[in-house]
Amino acid sequence: MVDRPLVLATRNRGKVEEIKSLLSGFDVVIRGLTEFGTIPPIEEDGETFEENAYRKAHLTAKVLGLPALADDSGLVVEALNGMPGVHSARYAGPGATDRDRNLKLLKAMERIENRKALFECVIAIAVPKGPALIFDGVCEGEIALEMRGENGFGYDPVFYYPPLKKTFAEMTPEEKNRVSHRGRAMAQLKADFEKVLVWLEHRLSEEP
Numbered sequence: 001m002v003d004r005p006l007v008l009a010t011r012n013r014g015k016v017e018e019i020k021s022l023l024s025g026f027d028v029v030i031r032g033l034t035e036f037g038t039i040p041p042i043e044e045d046g047e048t049f050e051e052n053a054y055r056k057a058h059l060t061a062k063v064l065g066l067p068a069l070a071d072d073s074g075l076v077v078e079a080l081n082g083m084p085g086v087h088s089a090r091y092a093g094p095g096a097t098d099r100d101r102n103l104k105l106l107k108a109m110e111r112i113e114n115r116k117a118l119f120e121c122v123i124a125i126a127v128p129k130g131p132a133l134i135f136d137g138v139c140e141g142e143i144a145l146e147m148r149g150e151n152g153f154g155y156d157p158v159f160y161y162p163p164l165k166k167t168f169a170e171m172t173p174e175e176k177n178r179v180s181h182r183g184r185a186m187a188q189l190k191a192d193f194e195k196v197l198v199w200l201e202h203r204l205s206e207e208p
């Protein structure tokens with residue numbers, strides 16, 4: 001078998017394991033960033049999830065000379081003009097906790113009737129020369145009036161999903177995976193992965 005490597009541009013162990021298991025049936029060797037020692041940190045200061053995911057995937061591919069996959073995600077609130085959006089992880093400043101961010105969001109949403117929000121996840125797969133494939137998953141819901149549930153992470157306790165009448169933090173991991181932005185982007189990636197491998201083969205044969 002030819003060794004077809006794909007580097008995951010993340011140091012998040014949970015994400016590495018999740019993607020490894022998702023793509024376990026395919027003819028590809030998934031490699032984590034930790035196998036490569038130190039590579040320069042990549043700023044996530046783009047204006048869109050796509051820009052950040054592409055930048056992470058492309059810079060990693062360029063530095064290592066191997067195809068790379070990266071993702072970026074966050075919460076977009078309609079009444080807050082799309083905030084926290086690409087700032088989701090640092091919405092309440094450096095050193096803040098998930099709870100601080102949720103409390104800040106609930107405060108910003110006090111007395112606001114339009115509670116519409118969505119989670120978005122963009123996955124980019126890039127080759128060293130630049131071109132990339134993009135997968136996008138969205139989950140629409142509402143900002144709850146208070147935190148509910150103990151599961152998950154991040155904004156899960158304040159993100160209410162009307163079809164299941166639960167916040168993400170009240171769902172089991174399986175329930176959340178079936179409907180979440182990340183679950184949907186990953187399902188799309190898996191469904192198209194044979195085509196991704198063909199695309200990678202063509203792009204990589206064009207590399208110098």
Ligand code: IMP
Nearest residue numbers: 071072073074075088089153154155156
């Ligand atoms: P990243 O894609 O891991 O950089 O996620 C950015 C930030 O978006 C996280 O730190 C969370 O605050 C938020 N976020 C992304 N996905 C989720 C989710 O599934 N549940 C709750 N918060 C999320």
